[in-house]
Amino acid sequence: MAVQAQLYPESLGLWMVNNPVSVSGLEADLCFANYPQQQPPHPPPPEPTQDHFLQQQRSQNYGFDTCTLGPSSSSSSTCDSSFSMALSQSLDAHLEMQTREVDCILRLQSERLRSTLQEQRKRQLSILLKSMESKASWLMRQKEEDLAQARKRNMELEACLRRAQKDGESWQQMARSKEATIVDLNKSLEQVRERVALASNRAHDAESYCCGGGGGGSCESTEQQQEKTIGCKRCNSRRSCVVFLPCR
Known part of the structure; x- marks a missing residue:
């Protein structure tokens, strides 16, 4: 139609x-x-x-x-x-x-x-976000690993520092003990010197007395004995400057 x-x-x-x-x-x-x-x-x-x-x-x-x-x-x-x-x-x-x-x-x-x-x-x-999230997670893991390594290194350095501090304290204690020993030795040396001086004075007085009495041979023997007493035990030619004491 x-x-x-x-x-x-x-x-x-x-x-x-x-x-x-x-x-x-x-x-x-x-x-x-x-x-x-x-x-x-x-x-x-x-x-x-x-x-x-x-x-x-x-x-x-x-x-x-x-x-x-x-x-x-x-x-x-x-x-x-x-x-x-x-x-x-x-x-x-x-x-x-x-x-x-x-x-x-x-x-x-x-x-x-x-x-x-x-x-x-x-x-x-969504694809871009997923890629960014994966990259960010990888970076975070890498940074966490670096941070863990840095913490481990820091702990090692702190342990070394503590050991060094302990060693320093032990060396300081040893130095203080050595200083005390040196002071004691100096005191002992002074006492020995005083004793030697007193002995020499007495020997000198005795020598003068002997020499005044006409005994020349006795004076010489007394001087030799005094020199042997004061002289060095090693070289036997000079006077002793250090006194060796037995251990405690």
Whole structure:
């Protein structure tokens, strides 16, 4: 029917005058001819209801009834004009509906594209975050290992420092003990020197006494004994400057 309406509009007008009831069906065929079968968008466009088609059929039937009731001379021109008006209205409605559907499809496609881009961006961000997290975790592990090594080295250095402090304290104690020993030895040496000096004084007095009494041989023997007593036990030529005492 749609093909006949496009090729032979005049014969279709006469046929519609004789069959006024089928105008709504023809209009429906014209409206929905070449209508693309598409996926209904979200939200779906408003579709014409059955009441709308019935009302349109009644109005067209009313128009054609008036055309048939008129005079026979002007019936063909009036019916042609009414048919062209109805056809133009139906085409306008069909174009408007297609425009709305195209707009809905474009909005749906834009929303799908936007959602696809958002998902792709989320995936890229997640991949980037995972790579950054893996790199950060590797760096953290490396820094923790370096920190553990530094702590271990610090503990070793602290142990060495404690050992050095203990060694220093032991050496200080040893030095203090040696100083005390040296002081004791110096005191003992002074006492020995005093004793030697007293002994030498007594020997000198005895020598002078012996020499004054005319005994020269006894004086010489006394001097030799004194020199042996005061002289060094090692070289036997000089006087002793250090006294060796037995251990305690």
